[in-house]
Amino acid sequence: MSIVVTAASGQLGRLTVEALLARGVPAAGIIATSRDVTTIKDFADRGVDVRRADFAEPDTLPAAFAGADRLLLISTTTPSERVANHRRAIDAAVAAGVQLVAFTSMLRADTSTTILARTHHATEAYLCERLPSVMLRNGWYLENYTAQLPQVLQSGVLAGAAGPGRISAATRADYADAAAVVLTTDGHAGTTYELGGDHAFTLTELAAAISAASGKRIEYTDLPVDAFARLLTGVGVPAALADVLADADRAMSRDELYTDSGDLRRLIGRPTTTPAEAIAAALQV
Template sequence: MSIVVTGATGQLGRLTVEALLRRGVAASEIIATGRDTTRIKELADRGVLVRPADFADPESLAAAFAGAERLLLVSASFPVDERAANHRRAIDAALTAGVSLIAYTSMTRADSAHTVLAGTHRATEEYLREREAPAVALRNSWYLENYTAQLPSALQHGAFLGAAGDGRVSAASRADYAEAAAVVLTTEGHTGAVYELGGDQAFTLAELAATASAVTGASLGYTDLPGDMFAEALAGAGVPAELARILADADLGLSRGELFTDSGDLRRLIGRPTTTLAEALAAAAR
């Protein structure tokens, strides 16, 4: 079985390749793609097929997907206004190549959420249905790494910042999401499924601060801001303006429950409990 993983130069794609290898997929049956394949030379050295692919270049997609049976379509990054078109080109190329399953990394509650990111995922899911593609939606909630990456700043300033109010987020580790993707790509019965994926233990950002305090021994709080002020704070910390607006918008979605799921789908797919917030923070603190 030949499996293509897009975005293998990124963190989720790379982790999925590693998860496929652990599940016994031969390196020669994995096609890792990305725009800059020099970043995954180590995978090529291990026998993984490495091919260049650019979502904006249909010819590169056709060459990258040639001979593939299954595809993990890792959602494109920025700019956000080009995401849906990039995804459509990838879907068209996969169907032309005869791929029998497209696993798409979507977002929790993509069909009903009101964030900008959810809108791009909803458009992609709709296109998969329009093309009658054999597909499965992997609706990932937020990454725990989105919060562990904030730990140094929180320790410096004494608080986590956000615009999430009392909303609960079902964050899980990238490794957990990658393992779920590998399971879907290597087992049967997933075509047409929509998996709402998230960690077993949802938390508020105030609970994030409390857990980080317990793990590190520091006294950390959570400061809730209006969305526009949070975006300004992110931009002031060096986050690019567009990304700052997207992250603030996502926090507002979090406040509305749009990043929460209690489906248990992730735990069932990977066959074990998901990584906890405390575990992730402890690893980051080390």
């Protein structure tokens, strides 16, 4: 069996390749793709089949997907281009004879009101029409918060617009392990997994967890959505991305990034990483 992992140079893609290797998939049975193959040369050095694939250049896709049995379609980053890029990848997978596509969608993509969910759900619909598929509806990444720790510790403030909303976040490694399970075992076609961490939290609770781990008092400051977007642009986040992130916080305030499905824990066969564990690991780096 040959397994394609798209966007293998990205953080989730890299972790998924590593998870496949850890599950005993031979390096030669993994096809890692990227727009720039020099960024995944380390995989090639370990025997992984490295190929160039650029969803904006459909001519690159037939060779990239040739001979593949299963494919992990990792959602691309630019919302305005996402659906068109995904459709080109799905069409190429059909042409290549891929038997199963797992797509990294978004938690509650069919009911969420976020900007992000609309593009993910459109991809889901197109994929379901074309190929046997599995929807990996990933929740928020814990790394979205742990990456902010230097700034949060410096300022003493964790800012957001999520109010009292609960967030079921997990680490990228947790989601990568789930993807590896789906790609290497049978019985997942036609299934939608709502994936999130076991330990949901509010941003007030997250600020308290950072305080406990760091020994420095951190306060959560809840802002109106527009004000949070302006804060993000003020620290250098591009305006379009700032709007998407602020919109996600708005949805968090309505519990749209919360799930108690237990799907992630059951897939990976272990408890998910707790916020405290993720914070502690980030503080040690």
